[in-house]
Amino acid sequence: MNERSASDFPSMRITADTPIGYELQPVKKRAVIQLMGSRLWGRFNPNHWDPDYAASTGLDAPIQTGEMSSAYIAEMCVNHFGADLFRNARVVCKYVASTLANEVITTHGVVREKTAEGDGFRFRVEVWCDNEAGEKKTVGWVEASVGA
Amino acid sequence: MKESKAILNSLRPQSDVQVQQTKAFIKELEQKCQTYWDMVEVGDELSRELHITPELVILYADGVEDFNPWYEAWRMNSWRIPGDSPFGGAIVPPLLVSHFVLSVQFDHTRPFAIGSIHTYHDSEILAPIPVGATVRITTRAVDKYEKRGRRYVRHDAEVVDTEDGTVYFRETRDILSL
Numbered sequence: 001m002n003e004r005s006a007s008d009f010p011s012m013r014i015t016a017d018t019p020i021g022y023e024l025q026p027v028k029k030r031a032v033i034q035l036m037g038s039r040l041w042g043r044f045n046p047n048h049w050d051p052d053y054a055a056s057t058g059l060d061a062p063i064q065t066g067e068m069s070s071a072y073i074a075e076m077c078v079n080h081f082g083a084d085l086f087r088n089a090r091v092v093c094k095y096v097a098s099t100l101a102n103e104v105i106t107t108h109g110v111v112r113e114k115t116a117e118g119d120g121f122r123f124r125v126e127v128w129c130d131n132e133a134g135e136k137k138t139v140g141w142v143e144a145s146v147g148a
Numbered sequence: 149m150k151e152s153k154a155i156l157n158s159l160r161p162q163s164d165v166q167v168q169q170t171k172a173f174i175k176e177l178e179q180k181c182q183t184y185w186d187m188v189e190v191g192d193e194l195s196r197e198l199h200i201t202p203e204l205v206i207l208y209a210d211g212v213e214d215f216n217p218w219y220e221a222w223r224m225n226s227w228r229i230p231g232d233s234p235f236g237g238a239i240v241p242p243l244l245v246s247h248f249v250l251s252v253q254f255d256h257t258r259p260f261a262i263g264s265i266h267t268y269h270d271s272e273i274l275a276p277i278p279v280g281a282t283v284r285i286t287t288r289a290v291d292k293y294e295k296r297g298r299r300y301v302r303h304d305a306e307v308v309d310t311e312d313g314t315v316y317f318r319e320t321r322d323i324l325s326l
């Protein structure tokens with residue numbers, strides 16, 4: 001069994017002992033225009049990869065699909081919740097500002113609630129993504145059950 | 149943070165022939181598309197099957213530079229492999245199917261409405277999806293609304309295993325339409 005998230009970085013794993021206020025370890029990504037415009041992600045919309053087209057629609061630069069930042073948040077949460085993010089979990093994201101090509105995006109998460117559930121706990125984590133200037137791009141929350 | 153036009157263009161260097169090819173591609177997209185607002189009526193229900201192959205998962209994960217080995221049922225040199233995760237074989241990244249809802253919620257036989265923006269999702273991840281599964285994605289348009297002069301289309305979506313009926317995923321999502 002591959003337990004990368006649990007065994008390679010045991011200090012990151014959220015457990016029944018994790019307190020409210022615990023800060024998740026971020027992941028950091030550059031908004032690489034070639035990835036934004038790849039066929040699977042954004043090729044169907046030139047606002048995601050063509051500077052001239054983006055300018056013609058009033059954008060300062062090509063913008064990432066919001067789902068890429070959701071995927072970044074999910075990666076951070078898998079690092080901390082492991083298998084528990086794949087069953088009875090919830091991820092809510094609102095894209096409050098566009099992520100522009102070449103920005104460096106950092107994910108954040110803070111445990112805000114911890115509720116007894118069965119033999120374990122239901123955790124609620126406030127999550128967000130921001131750029132180098134601290135401007136928020138995506139905000140939301142994630143819930144997962146640990147040891148329940 | 150705003151980049152200059154020169155910096156932006158340097159991020160995607162192109163020769164003259166590539167510039168021409170890009171312009172032709174965009175022109176074709178613009179000619180065919182229709183706004184999502186006009187394509188959707190509340191109550192519209194659409195459904196499609198998606199076979200989640202190992203290669204599809206790799207394409208998705210590489211695009212967001214997520215190299216978790218749990219998602220690998222394809223590896224260079226070995227090619228297709230069973231993979232390894234806490235659930236046995238390789239599994240699908242938690243939000244992968246969310247990305248494909250867009251290809252279901254609007255008539256996929258028509259071109260994408262370029263210029264529209266995904267603004268919100270509320271996703272329930274109910275069970276791990278094994279790589280190699282075939283799922284049925286079903287969407288239903290539940291609302292069209294205007295807010296601060298902008299037009300939004302709201303859908304509910306559900307993702308179910310075609311073989312055993314396992315409900316893997318549910319979602320409510322909004323698209324800002326032109």
